[in-house]
Structures are given as C-alpha cells and as structure tokens.
Amino acid sequence: MRGWFVADSPDFRHRGVWLALAFAAMAITLCARLFDVQMLQHTTLAARAAALHQKSVTIAATRGRILDSSGRVLVSNRTVYDVYADPGLIAASTREDAARQLGPVLSMDATAVASLISEPTRFVYLAKAVSQDISDRLNALNLAGVVVVxxxxxxxxxxxxxxxxxAANLLGYVDHSGTGQYGIESYYNTVLHGTDGHQSTVRDVAGNSITLSNDPQSEAHNGQDLQLGLDSEVQYWAEQAIAQGVAxxxxxxxxxxxxxxxxxxxRAWAQAPTYDANSYWTxxxxxxxxxxxxxxxxxxxVEKVVTFAGGLNSGAIxxxxxxxEAPTTIDGYTIRDWDxxxxxxISMQTVLDESLNNGAIKVGQLMGANxxxxxxxAFGMGAPTGVDxxxxxxxxxxxxNKLSALDLAEAAFGQRVQVTPIEVLAAFNAVANGGVWVQPHAVQSVIDRTTGTTASVVPTTRRIISPQAAAxxxxxxxxxVEDRGGEGxxxxxxxxxxxxxxxxxxASVATHGQYGNDVVVSFGGFLPAKNPRFTMLVVLNYPHETGVVRxxxxLAAPVWKQVAQVAIDQWRITP
Structure with missing residues (x-):
C-alpha cells in the first residue's frame, strides 16, 4: 500500500539557538576588539592620532660665540632663512604659476622648482640660508604651502x-645641521650649542601650526661663550708668515x-694651506x-732638546x-753627521750648536738605555697632550724591550720616534718653563652669557726635569742661535x-720603510731665555726649494724670527 511521505517541520527553535550563538560570538569578538583598542592600544593609537594634527617644534638655542684673549669676537651668528614647501598644500593647478614666481626670487630655474613642489611628500627644502631680503620677497608672494623659517x-x-x-684650523666650522666640525667648534660642541627647547603645536586642516600656550614646552638654553688665549694681532701676522714660508x-x-x-x-695657531670656514663645502x-x-x-x-734635557738632568753630561765625535757604527749600520x-x-755645547747626530747618540749612551x-x-713623546x-x-x-740599540741611537736625534707638532711644542715649553710640563690649551675660560659667570680652564702640569737642568x-x-757656527x-x-x-x-721622511729625499724642517724656541713669555714652533713639510739647502x-728659522718680532712688539717684551 502506497503511503504518504511527510517531511519534518522546520526546527525553528534549534536555528534560533545557533543564530543567538553566532550573535554572541560576534559580540564577544567586538568587545574584545574594543577592549584591545581602547585599553591595550590606547596610548599607541592616541599618539598616532595626535601626530596627524600635533607636532613638537624645536626652539633652537643660540650657539655661543668664540672670543680672542682681548674679547674680540672671532666667531658669531647671523640670522638667515630656510625655505621649504609642503607640496600637499599646493594645488596641482597652481604649481606651475607658483614655480614661476618662486624661481626668480630663489635664483632657481622654474622647472626645477616645479619638480620640487610636485614631489609626493609633505616636506621639501627649496633653499637654505637665504638673506633677509629674499625672505621678505618670499613672504610678500603669500604662496600657500611655502614656508620661510x-x-x-x-x-x-x-x-x-x-x-x-x-684661524680656520684652530676654530673649525659648523655644518648645515648645526654640529661643530674640527677644531674648537667640534671639541666644545656641546658647550657652544646649548640645549634646544621644544614647543607643542596643533595643525589645522590646512596644515597651519597653532601654538598652544598651555601645552607642555621646554625653553631653549643658549650655548656658552668661549674666550681663547689667542692674540689676534700676532695671529694675523702668523697666518701671513706661514703662508709665505710655505710658498x-x-x-x-x-x-x-x-x-x-x-x-x-x-697664543697663535696658523697653517698653510688652510680654508674658509664660511664656505667650507667648497x-x-x-x-x-x-x-x-x-x-x-x-x-x-729638534728632538735633541729632549735628549740633552735628560742628559743634563741625570748628570750624564x-x-x-x-x-x-765621529761616525758611530751600531748593529752594522754607520751613522754619520749631516756634513x-x-x-x-768637541764639547756638548758644540754638539747642540751644530746639531751633530753622533753627539746626541753619545748623550743617550752616557745616560743608559733605561x-x-x-x-x-717623561717629556710626553708619543703621548697625547690632551690639547682641547x-x-x-x-x-x-x-x-x-722592543727597541734595538740602533733604534735608541736614532731616537736620540729624532728618527725612529713619531710625534706631532703639539707634542714637540709642549716638550720645548717644559724647558722654557723651568722643567715643568704644562698642558697646551686653546680655551682660556668659559663664559655663561646669562649669568655673566666665568669658569677658567686649568691645565695639568708636571715637573719632568730640575730647574737647574732646564736653566x-x-x-x-x-x-x-748666537755661537759661531750655530745652526740657528x-x-x-x-x-x-x-x-x-x-x-x-x-728630518728625513721614510716611505715604505725607506728614507728618501723628502724632509720635514723645523725650528722651535722661546724668549727671553731667562724668563720666557712664549714658546713657538714652525714646521714646513716636504720643502722643494732648490736655491738653498733644505x-x-x-727655511723654518726665518719664519720663527718674523713672528717672534711681532710678539715682542705686541707684548712690549724687553730683554
């Protein structure tokens, strides 16, 4: 018998349960996401949102000045203007016209300007360090998206x-980022720069900055001034003297x-060739x-001064x-004098007068290796002076224990030992200063322009030979200088x-371990001998003059004399 198939009626109750569970899962997921956003990521997302409209503007500290010993300003600051654009605020339809207006003012090709202000960025430099006149002309154009700061x-x-x-090599320079490079500008960069301040601002929909006076901010603390021991009058003539000496x-x-x-x-610090710190990039x-x-x-x-100081101080000579005095043979190598x-x-006075290498070797031998x-x-040979x-x-x-007898012999007359001019100057100065080594330094004092207080720089000192030996x-x-036949x-x-x-x-110059024809010539000295006012060193590298013996x-002694005479006149030094 054929029966009827009767389908089950829909189970709405079970479907409702599943639907409710689905909505519950969605609600739980949403709540979890809201918890994650509002609680766990609140700080990060809030910062991102604020960054869209709020930024911190740097308030630049004024860099400290550099003064000479008399207070004359050697390095100062002037206000210039940087020009930048926000291409996002310049309508595409107006960029060509804006470029035509900006080009002549900035001395730039209009096509180049148009390319810059069309870049897909929110910041692009158009020019740096322009004058007040150009700044005024740019502001008069009143172009959207072009900012002069x-x-x-x-x-x-x-x-x-x-x-x-x-004094370029002494002072150094400041690069486009405001950082000191070389010389004093680099060594004292933190002192001169000061501390920049910061001001929070909010940007409106057009991107304009609105300063909020009640927002957190920090004031800028300007850099401190530096007063040097440099005498500008002596420096003026020293720069000409060394340039002429090199030529x-x-x-x-x-x-x-x-x-x-x-x-x-x-007191003076000159070099040739040198550069113009105002256009260092060239x-x-x-x-x-x-x-x-x-x-x-x-x-x-010049190293013989150190050798003789040791010999006199130890009582060896x-x-x-x-x-x-005759040629010396050590380890199969014969050392001869310059002539x-x-x-x-002969006497040790003659050895020093005539600069005889074998005599210097004799001093070292009488002292003993130790x-x-x-x-x-003790004299700081091979060690940094710590000059600022x-x-x-x-x-x-x-x-x-790594030096052979030949090494020690050659060191007695200034070969096989490597130094810098400032090391030699400090060594000579120790003799001039009664046997006391004093640290050379450029800065005499640091001046706080806000309070007017001055902090003097105190160099390190140490006695290295007796006053009697120095005298x-x-x-x-x-x-x-004075004896007949004296080299100076x-x-x-x-x-x-x-x-x-x-x-x-x-000094002969070694190239690839072999001494060749190149030399470094120098003259160091001080005056008045019994109560010196200054110590000076002149060094000329690789002279090729053929008219006189190198x-x-x-070559160096005449340059030294020329500047010494300037110092005598400037400081009214008497014998």
Missing amino acids: PAQQRVYEPSPVTGTSF TAQAASGTLIMMDTKTGVI SQIASFRDLAVANVYEPGS TPGYTFN GRAHGT NFYSNLL LFGEQNVPLPPQ TLAQMMTGV SLARIPAFKRQVAGKTGT FGAT
Whole structure:
C-alpha cells in the first residue's frame, strides 16, 4: 500500500539557538576588539592620532660665540632663512604659476622648482640660508604651502690670506645641521650649542601650526661663550708668515704654533694651506685636517732638546763635557753627521750648536738605555697632550724591550720616534718653563652669557726635569742661535742677544720603510731665555726649494724670527 511521505517541520527553535550563538560570538569578538583598542592600544593609537594634527617644534638655542684673549669676537651668528614647501598644500593647478614666481626670487630655474613642489611628500627644502631680503620677497608672494623659517648661520672673520678665514684650523666650522666640525667648534660642541627647547603645536586642516600656550614646552638654553688665549694681532701676522714660508720653501704645507710659556694657553695657531670656514663645502677635505695635532712625523734634530734635557738632568753630561765625535757604527749600520765629517774632540755645547747626530747618540749612551727611555716618556713623546682640539693623534713609543740599540741611537736625534707638532711644542715649553710640563690649551675660560659667570680652564702640569737642568739647557740653546757656527743664526734678534733660545730640525721622511729625499724642517724656541713669555714652533713639510739647502736652519728659522718680532712688539717684551 502506497503511503504518504511527510517531511519534518522546520526546527525553528534549534536555528534560533545557533543564530543567538553566532550573535554572541560576534559580540564577544567586538568587545574584545574594543577592549584591545581602547585599553591595550590606547596610548599607541592616541599618539598616532595626535601626530596627524600635533607636532613638537624645536626652539633652537643660540650657539655661543668664540672670543680672542682681548674679547674680540672671532666667531658669531647671523640670522638667515630656510625655505621649504609642503607640496600637499599646493594645488596641482597652481604649481606651475607658483614655480614661476618662486624661481626668480630663489635664483632657481622654474622647472626645477616645479619638480620640487610636485614631489609626493609633505616636506621639501627649496633653499637654505637665504638673506633677509629674499625672505621678505618670499613672504610678500603669500604662496600657500611655502614656508620661510629663521635659522642661524656661523660667521667667521676673514684672514689676511686671501680666500681663507681667520684661524680656520684652530676654530673649525659648523655644518648645515648645526654640529661643530674640527677644531674648537667640534671639541666644545656641546658647550657652544646649548640645549634646544621644544614647543607643542596643533595643525589645522590646512596644515597651519597653532601654538598652544598651555601645552607642555621646554625653553631653549643658549650655548656658552668661549674666550681663547689667542692674540689676534700676532695671529694675523702668523697666518701671513706661514703662508709665505710655505710658498718660499715650495713646501707641501706648514704649521706655526705658539703657546704662553707659563700658562700653556695657545697664543697663535696658523697653517698653510688652510680654508674658509664660511664656505667650507667648497674646500678639499684634506685642508680641514689640523696638522699641529694630527700630523704624525719623525721630528729630527729638534728632538735633541729632549735628549740633552735628560742628559743634563741625570748628570750624564755638562755643556763643557768633551769627547771624540765621529761616525758611530751600531748593529752594522754607520751613522754619520749631516756634513759627513768626523769632528774630533768637541764639547756638548758644540754638539747642540751644530746639531751633530753622533753627539746626541753619545748623550743617550752616557745616560743608559733605561734613563734615556724614561726621559722620552717623561717629556710626553708619543703621548697625547690632551690639547682641547678635535682630532689629536699619537703613536705610542714601542715598549723598551722592543727597541734595538740602533733604534735608541736614532731616537736620540729624532728618527725612529713619531710625534706631532703639539707634542714637540709642549716638550720645548717644559724647558722654557723651568722643567715643568704644562698642558697646551686653546680655551682660556668659559663664559655663561646669562649669568655673566666665568669658569677658567686649568691645565695639568708636571715637573719632568730640575730647574737647574732646564736653566742650563735654555742657556745652551741660546748658543745655537748666537755661537759661531750655530745652526740657528737666522733666528737672531739683535736686541735680544743671548736671549733667543732655539733649536733647528731636519728630518728625513721614510716611505715604505725607506728614507728618501723628502724632509720635514723645523725650528722651535722661546724668549727671553731667562724668563720666557712664549714658546713657538714652525714646521714646513716636504720643502722643494732648490736655491738653498733644505734645512730647518735656512727655511723654518726665518719664519720663527718674523713672528717672534711681532710678539715682542705686541707684548712690549724687553730683554
């Protein structure tokens, strides 16, 4: 019998349960998401939202000035203007017209301007460090999306040497980011820069900044001024003297540095070639390098001052000590004097006067290896002086047990030891200062412009030889200038007879381990010998003058004398 198939009626109750569960799951997911957004991610998302309309504007601190010893401003600031655009606020239909207006004012091609203001970004520089006049002309255009903001630009005084700025290698420069580079600007960057402030602002829908006076902000704290020991009058002539000295000697470069004998403060610091810090970006990077602190070289016979200081201090020699001076053979290598002669029986005064290498070796031998090596360390050979300038280099002395008898012999006359000009100057100055080494430093004091308070820079000092040994050596060094046959005769100053203490230096330059024809020539000295006011060193690198013998006596000593005479007149020094 055929029956009827009867389908089950829909189970609305079960469907309702599933639907309710689905809505419940959705509600739970939504609640979880809301909890995640409002509780767990609140801080992050709030910051992102605020960033769309709120930003922190930097309030630039005013960089401190740099003054010379008399308070004359050497480095200052002037207001310039940076120009930028927000392409997002410049309608596409107006960009071509805006570029046509901006081009002539900025001295730019209109096509180039149009390309910049069409970039897919919210910030693009159009020009930096433009003048007040250009700023006024831009503001008069009243173009949407073009902003002119004030900025600081460092101003350096001109040098008497064409195309350069005053004391460039001593001072350094400040780059476009406001950071000091090289010299004092780098070493004291934090002190000079100060601390920037910050102001919170809100941007409206057009992107304009609205400063909120009750929002958190921090004030800018301006940088402090630096007063140097530099004498601008002496520096003026020193820059010309070293530039002319380099030209006359046909040298690759030259350095002239002078310090106050008692305080160690730098009085003059000149280099050639150098650069213009006002347009540093046009200069070769090599010209930024301060040779006085970064040029490591073998000093040659100026090192004999250190050798003789040790010999006198240890009692190994006296000025009148005599011996048979002749070529010395050590480890199969024969060392001869610059003139190739054997000088027979002579005194130590003659050795210093005539700069005889074998005589210097004799001093080292009489001292003994231990005393000789300790004396080098005491004078700071191979060690940084700690001068307050960027980039001081040094090559430490090898351990004594790594030095052969030949190494020690050659070190006695300034070969096989590597130093910088500032190390040599500080060593000479220790003799001038009665046997007390004093740290050379450029900055004399730090001045807080807000309070007017001054903090003096106090250098480190240490005694390295006795006052008696220093006085004896100073007198011997006057013989180098005044005695018949003395190598330093071109440094003589008639009004200061027996008061100019000096020493010449001529060092062979090693290339790939072999000494060639290149030399470094120098002259260091101080005056008046019995109570020195200053100590000065002149170094000329790789001279190629053919008209005279390439010696420190012929090329560096005249430059030293020229600047010494300026200092005598400027400071009214009497014998």
